[in-house]
Amino acid sequence: MKFKDDSEIVKSEVEKVCKELQQELQNTSVKLLYELRKEISKTENNLAKGVRSAEETAVAVCKNWDELYKWQSYKAAVNRYGVYKSRSVGKIDFNYQLVSPLIISILIRWTDFFNDDLWKILNNYNDIILDKTIRVYISKLSDKVKAYIPPPQLERLKERINVNAWQKLHNRIDELKDFVDSRQRQIHRLSSPKIQSKLKQIYKDCSADEGKGVIQRMKMNLEKGIDTQRKDMFKEVSKEIVAELETLMKVIKEDILSVCTKLVRSIKTTFEPLWTHKDTQDLRNTIFDDVDEADQELTSLCNTFGIKLDFGSETRTGRSSPTAGKPKTLLQSEDLDKAIKQSVADYSKQHDVEERLKQYCNFHGMEFLGRTPGNGNCFFEAISSQLDRLQLPRKSPELLRQEVTNYLKIKPTFTANGELVNLRDFVELEGDFMEYCESMSKNMEWADHVIVVTMARMLEQNIIIVTSSPDTDKDDSLVWVNGGEECNEKLPLLVGHYWETHYQSLQPKESLKTSGNTEMIDHTNDQNTSQCNDLPTRKINKKFVHCKDGLVPGSHYMVLGLYGVKKRMIFDGEHFVEPAAYNDGANKS
Incomplete structure (x- = not known):
């Protein structure tokens, strides 16, 4: 076979075609992102309808809470930024109820896209890459090098490349499904917390109110606050959903493109004309990455147990090995004794x-x-x-x-x-x-x-x-x-x-598991509970406390144990104590 003599010609043609293929794949990925964005625009249209619906119904939804919930549950929900689990009525979520018209508006479109349409687009894209891009360029390359590579060998190379490309792309689509499913669920759930953050100050103000007629004022002020915010907060939710979807589509596009880039590299390595040729670094790097990694891990393991091995001055990839330059020696009895002692010391x-x-x-x-x-x-x-x-x-x-x-x-x-x-x-x-x-x-x-x-x-x-x-x-x-x-x-x-x-x-x-172990402060906005939200963490008396200037002696705190046990306690200046113990101490003094 005249393969060796013509290696430079083959190498030049391979690099030229692979460069053209890489550019074509880049262009195709841009088209993929365009197709994905077109699908997002359909969701945007539904979101716009949902925003209008949520704006129109927000005040009515708020008024309906007065009929649905007793005042104790209503107040508890307000104290907890709109979310409360009641024994009588179950979970209450004001924020979700407000934004539900928006969620419902995109539900059908959302389900169709993530269950069906997205994967049709990606599978179609795969077919385009395989049939109209990679196969075309491989045929083009084959025509250019067929004079230098025997036909049977060339056909095997082409088949290997095409099968590898099909497997890599389809496997990556399957792997993406779990990630996309998890991510779309996260995006779908962000609407309710977003509404909560927009209404957080209103909830706080309503919760801080006290005195005669507090319940009626709370309901009136909450309704007024929602009416003020409704023009903006649902639009912000819509914008954030679209932005997150755009980001997800970009990640999908970049992920598929990265697979394509690796495929181009694999084409180059498949056509490497000579195993020992000085310019065949692509092949050697690809084949021996795992060899070097195993070399390093084995060396590390041996070092841990005091065993010395020599893998030679250079690995087959041309890169220095972890033991490069070390002489090959046999362990003498005293060396073996040292190695055993070192192994025992490391174990100890x-x-x-x-x-x-x-x-x-x-x-x-x-x-x-x-x-x-x-x-x-x-x-x-x-x-x-x-x-x-x-x-x-x-x-x-x-x-x-x-x-x-x-x-x-x-x-x-x-x-x-x-x-x-x-x-x-x-x-x-x-x-x-x-x-x-x-x-x-x-x-x-x-x-x-x-x-x-x-x-x-x-x-x-x-x-x-x-x-x-x-x-x-x-x-x-x-x-x-x-x-x-x-x-x-x-x-x-x-x-x-x-x-x-x-x-x-x-x-x-x-x-x-059932004790009153207390290690962390719960930030529940409960009545008569001091607040210390989103502030730096410091450790006081072996307890993690979020606070700005420290805890206020004599103030009540809901203390949450690591394992879920909540207690109302009082900070006495140094420790958290039971209210009864604190009152006894105060009476004695």
Whole structure:
């Protein structure tokens, strides 16, 4: 075969056609985004009708609450920003009732789009890429190199490329379905919290009113406030839904394009003319990425147990290996003795970390929940276990990894304590942010602090981490990861952290699940309860407290235990105490 002599010609033609193919795929992806946006515009038309309907019915809906609910339930709902669970009538949600005409207006269109139309568009796009783009360019490339590659081999190469492209694109569509389903549910649910945030000050003002005739004034002022806000708040909900849909469509487009880019690279590697040719770096990088990763992991594992291995001065990809340049030597008896002692010392150190973590967990009333696998996915395994513990919708570790990295692409920013936080600024990996997200989406990639924070924001769940850092003591061993404004009344996810190595799922100790353990302040807007909302966290008397200038001695607080036990208590200046105990102390003084 004259393949070797003509390698430069083949290489040139492959690079030229692949460059043209990449540009064509880029153009096609722009057309895909255009098609997706056309579908969103149909939803916008329905949203406009829903906005008008919600505006027209808002005041009537508000007046109807007077007939539906007793004054105690009405007041309790207002005190809790429109949301209250009553034993007699079940869950009350003023915000949802106000926005429901808008939600109903898009329900049919929304269901059709996410259950059917979106996937028809994506499958049609796949067919266009496969039949009218990749196959066409592969045929074009085949014609240019057929003089240099024997026909049977060339046909096998073409078939391999076409089959690989079909598999990659269809597999990616299947993988996208779980992510899109989760994301569309989140978008669909944002309308009610948005209304709540617009009416929050009105709820506060109504709740603060007191004295004779307070119930009638509360109803009148709430009706007046809703009437004032209705012209703007439903339009803002509509705009936010459209903006979120636009962002989701962009992520879908970029995701499909990234698969196409990898396909172009795979075409280049498939046509690499020579295995050992000095310019065949594409092939060597592609084939041996996993080899290098295994090399590094094996080296790390050996170092942990005091074993020295030599993989040679250079890997087959041309990159330095972790043991590059080290001489090949046999372990003498004294060296073996040192290696064994080092292995024992390392084991002892790891054992100390585990014991410290168990002590800290015990101090905070927690214990290990089974054994979280140490498979490189331990953070996601632990969070999956916590969702089961709290009886929340089940998510596998693999799905959590994909969802959180996709969520990070969509929402790298959030507001905390009135300041904008951009998680892009905390990415330590050099290079593109999307590259970091792609890296974190891979199996066995260890979760870092950015992923931990993003997980809390995505799940809208606070995460409490018990750390075993040697720089902490029992009092300072809790790390609180805030999941957002709406998380304070939810039970948090409980996770332990072996210092620098492993995450472990936790649970409350059996003896404390029904006790009055108090660790965190509940921000429920209850009558006679002091407020400290959305403010910096500090620790007072081993309790996490959200406050600006500190707690007010003598004021009542609803104290929420980590495990859901609420108590009305009084802050005496140093401690939280039962009202009876506080009153006894005051009488004695």
